[in-house]
Amino acid sequence: MSNTEIFLLAMLVIFTLPYLIWRVGRTDYYAPLVVVQIITGILLGPGVLGNAFPEVYKFVFAPTIVHSLNGIAWWAVMLFVMIAGIELDLRKAWEHKRESSITAGLALCVPLMFGSVVAMAMLPTDGWMGSKALPWQFVLGIGMACAVTALPILILLMEKMQILREPMGQRILRYASVDDIAIWGVLALIMLDWTRVGRQAIFLVSFAIVAYLFRRLMQSLAERDRWFVSLIWLAICALAADWAGLHFMVGAFLAGAVMDAEWFDQEKMDALRHHVLLVMMPVFFLSTGLKTNWTLGGVTVFIAAAALLVAAISGKWVGVQLAGRILKWQKGEASIIAWLLQTKALIMIIFANILLDKGVITDATFTALLLMAIGSTMLTVPVVQPKLNKLRELIQRST
Template sequence: MSTIETFLLAMLLILSVPYLIWRLGNTDYYAPLVVVQILTGIVLGPGLLGAAFPEYYQLVFNTEVTNILSGIGSWAVMVFVWLAGLELDLQEAWQHRRESSITAGLAFSVPLLAGCIAAALMLWHSNEWMGSAAQDWQFIVGIGMACSVTALPILVLLMEKLSILRTPLGQRVLRYASLDDLVVWGVLAMILMDWHRLGRQATFIVVFIAATIIARRAFPRMPERDRWYAGLIWLSACGLFADWAGLHYMVGAFLSGAVLDHRWFKQESMDQLRHFLLLVLMPVFFLNTGLRTHWNMDGATVLVAAALLLAACVGGKLWGVQLAGKILRWPAQDARIIGWLLQTKALIMIIFANILLDRDIISHSSFTALLLMAIASTMLTIPMVAPRLIEHRQYS
């Protein structure tokens, strides 16, 4: 088969298999399509079906095809992360700064601490969990950060399904998740600091600040159609420059959106672009992520590590939000609903895990454990929130 034929065969699998499982299995309540796409990638990957049928794996997912898929997936997720940064509403968070800072701070710091403890236990068990380029603190904080993440874009999709996105409760959750996202990307940038490239990184900060001032003056003067095109140019430049500086191009992608004002772009257009990406391009990233899983360590050990990380992220997030609720005197039901909504991890945490793997801070075994944890925590969201929302509406 030619390369293009093999690529189209891979695309046929990427688009059809997860969709058929999701639609025919009616899995949406427990497993949204994005989760099914990731799970399909794990099954089709080298650790499972690839190990059972190596000839199939080498035929369909050869080096040329996986390089093409990786390029498509990288660009898709860069645009998606840019949108996530663009949708941050820091002005709204500032207007409710006491409530937002207390809730977001505890919702971030408690699972971070729990995740760091879990990472230390993994490291105590074996150094094979850590990547060869990492220091102990980078691995521990990186895993802890992964336990703190809330996937803002997926959270938006789930709240749309629950019909609470535009309600006061939904807007509160978006504020908390936005602040958490901002802090998490800052922690990630700290983890990725390369002291051998400190000069480049200082240059990046200075030039980025100057370029941001120019961009913020130029964008409001453009027609909206031109803003979208200029935004993609700005995204590409920031991603390239951040990667050159020793940070990851995804850090540049997020920053490029975060410094722009979402009010310069129509909300309807942002929603359409997000849904377009999820339909056309993101399936490639999700399945390609699953293809990166390996079971180099004993499979049972990886599952135990995933369970440990799940307990840390779920318990830490719920405990942190419950503590915030007591300080702010919320109804107990509010804290439980918000805690489970902020638990949504798929996509952004998976992006972080890919970054940590690319920078050799975590091993493939840790990556697999984190991926399983992200899938499980996201699958828990709707089943745990939906019945509580019914009770919440009854008492409101």
């Protein structure tokens, strides 16, 4: 078969297999299609398919095919991260700054500390920390991975549970938005490369100046032109950030963060996010699965994943419970918010991909983080939905 035919065969597998599992298995309550696609990516990776049928794996996912798939995956995830940046609304968080800062701060810092403890326990064992990392980068990276909230997936889950446009849903978005800024800021700190600190300084100064001019330009354009210009801006920011050593996904987030959501029709933006998830992100999930590795032994990786999952969930729960006591929330409110904010999925996987690409973590650590993200996301709806059914009146309560 030609490379084109093998590439199309890989695309056929990528889009067919997860859809059939999701639709025939009716997994949507426990595992939305996004989660099924991630799991399928792992199954098609070297840890499962590569071990069970090595010849099939080498044939379908030959280096040339993987290289082509990676190009699609990079652009897909850049679009997705840019949209996440655009959808951040820090003005509402500022309007409720005391509540937002207390809740977001505790929801971020407590799981970060819990995850950092697990990371420190992993440090003495070879095979977890990447070859290019310093211990503090590894510990901070793992801790932050436990603290991440996947804002785009959180939006999808709250839409499904019909609370996104309710007062509680909007509060949760405020908390997640504040944490999102902190997460990408910490990631930029981890990515600082002292051998290229000059480039990074040039990038940050230049970005501040050019972003100001870009905003002036976008305000003067009609909406139909803004869509095209935003893609050009995305490519420029991603290229510049990668050149500076901060990773192209940091640039993609910054590209979106300096744009205002009201510049675009909300329905069109929602449609773009859904279409990127439908058309392109499955390729990213497959390319993510191809990075999974079991060289330390499946049991060891699963133990690490379980420890990280406990740290992430318990840290988020404790942090939000503390915020609820300080802010005097009603009984049961903090539990619902904590479980929704612990949703990991895409953003944590993107975060882990960056850590892997930069040599902060190994393939084994990446696999453990990926399993943790899947577990946390699959638990969200089954845990939260019954709580909402019992405490539906909380949704209507304004801040």
